[in-house]
Amino acid sequence: MTALQRVLRAILLLAALVIPAVLNAQPSAPEAQADEAQASSQTDVAASPPAEVPVVRRAPMQVGPTLDIQNRTGGGGGDSPELPATPRVQVRVTPNNYFQVAGEDYVSVQYVTHMAQQAGEYGSSLVPLSKSLPLPILVKLVPAAQASFESAFVIRPQPNGDVHVSIRWGEDTEFSQVCQALMSGWLVRCAIWRFGTDAAAEVPDWLELGAGLGLEVQLRPALIDEIALQSRKENPWSLERIFSIRGMDSSDSVQARRQCLWLLRFLENQSSDRERFQRLMAGFLKNLPPFHLLVAAFPESLPDEWTTAMWWAVGYEMGVRARQTPFYSLDESVKLIKDCATLTAEIDGRDVRALIHELYPYRGNPVMRSAARQRVREIKLLLQKVNPVYHNALLSLAVVYDTWLVLPQPESGDVFEPSEADKAYFRALELFTADYQTAELLNADIQRLLDW
Numbered sequence: 001m002t003a004l005q006r007v008l009r010a011i012l013l014l015a016a017l018v019i020p021a022v023l024n025a026q027p028s029a030p031e032a033q034a035d036e037a038q039a040s041s042q043t044d045v046a047a048s049p050p051a052e053v054p055v056v057r058r059a060p061m062q063v064g065p066t067l068d069i070q071n072r073t074g075g076g077g078g079d080s081p082e083l084p085a086t087p088r089v090q091v092r093v094t095p096n097n098y099f100q101v102a103g104e105d106y107v108s109v110q111y112v113t114h115m116a117q118q119a120g121e122y123g124s125s126l127v128p129l130s131k132s133l134p135l136p137i138l139v140k141l142v143p144a145a146q147a148s149f150e151s152a153f154v155i156r157p158q159p160n161g162d163v164h165v166s167i168r169w170g171e172d173t174e175f176s177q178v179c180q181a182l183m184s185g186w187l188v189r190c191a192i193w194r195f196g197t198d199a200a201a202e203v204p205d206w207l208e209l210g211a212g213l214g215l216e217v218q219l220r221p222a223l224i225d226e227i228a229l230q231s232r233k234e235n236p237w238s239l240e241r242i243f244s245i246r247g248m249d250s251s252d253s254v255q256a257r258r259q260c261l262w263l264l265r266f267l268e269n270q271s272s273d274r275e276r277f278q279r280l281m282a283g284f285l286k287n288l289p290p291f292h293l294l295v296a297a298f299p300e301s302l303p304d305e306w307t308t309a310m311w312w313a314v315g316y317e318m319g320v321r322a323r324q325t326p327f328y329s330l331d332e333s334v335k336l337i338k339d340c341a342t343l344t345a346e347i348d349g350r351d352v353r354a355l356i357h358e359l360y361p362y363r364g365n366p367v368m369r370s371a372a373r374q375r376v377r378e379i380k381l382l383l384q385k386v387n388p389v390y391h392n393a394l395l396s397l398a399v400v401y402d403t404w405l406v407l408p409q410p411e412s413g414d415v416f417e418p419s420e421a422d423k424a425y426f427r428a429l430e431l432f433t434a435d436y437q438t439a440e441l442l443n444a445d446i447q448r449l450l451d452w
Helices: 003-023 029-040 106-126 175-195 197-202 205-219 223-231 239-243 248-252 254-270 274-285 290-297 305-321 330-340 366-382 388-405 420-451
Strands: 089-093 099-103 137-143 153-157 163-169 342-347 350-355
Touching (some): 089 106, 106 175, 106 342, 137 175, 163 175, 175 197, 175 274, 205 223, 205 274, 223 254, 223 305, 239 290, 239 305, 254 274, 330 342, 330 366, 330 420, 342 366
Parallel strands (some): 099 137
Antiparallel strands (some): 089 099, 153 163
């Protein structure tokens, strides 16, 4: 081996030793100091290498009526635990923008949104609320198994003036409880908007109870006949007793709720105009001395204590014995049937809207079935409100949904041959069409007579 070859061999051996050492070398003194400074700013957990590496969200959270937060898992080792699946939260805002309803079940959210829309309209007739509020009243349908409260609902005023209403939601949730929750939330929000956050605790319980039952009557007009029938067997409570009701536990007393409702309706009837009545309600909302408010509102009727008691007793008897008119107008009934003849359901992440004669292709679909069942429940309530001219049409519409609900989901590749269930559905659809057309002809005849 020549001298040149020995030199080249030595250089190669030296490179083989130096290059790996450079690649595995520790950071220089300044770099080590920087790393130590960064490590010292972390918590004690950071002293050892983390067990898992967080995954950075690659897409923004969806914003809109449906919030879908996907399940995220940790990176790194295979033993990293999965984060719990986050439920799909459905959010709907009422058309009048007074309420926002959130919950996991699409049909439940739709149903309560319908109730909340009526609550906004009824509440506005009692105590108006601005439509330009930053946020609507938030109504959360909390599954009973996840609720951190034992009562039927909880009203939570927020520091910024917003109001959150949490309803314990499940099979045992009562219609009356939802009505009460919506109206209590409305009155608390009105009190805060008018008088400040401290006024939330000043809303009188009798006013909440009367408004809660009042909403029930708005949604189920025929209920007023039953309330009047029961109230005729009772004596009117004194005004002192009604004004001194304390604690929402009184909502369990159906008699207390009836007394509060009749007082509310009586005061509305005695007021000369809507503005005067709403000023009186605003005074009650502020929890001002109730008898001072009554004397200021009706000075000619309340000269002394005895006359005041007689004034209320006579008004109570007139209210419970007066003939009620619970039906919708003809135009309102037409709109009601058109709304009920349409289903909206979320299928594959989008809202699908189907008219009653377009339902057949969706037979067996579980989401559309759930919406149809809910619609049947709504129709049962509305049968008490619809104008008699359209009663048969609405009833036959419910039959269409009932016959559609029993249709099985078609199998792929099946040759279509209508079964008896299919034929029953088409017959029900024809009957509804005929009943609706008959009602329309009768409506036109009535309009001609009225315009004559």
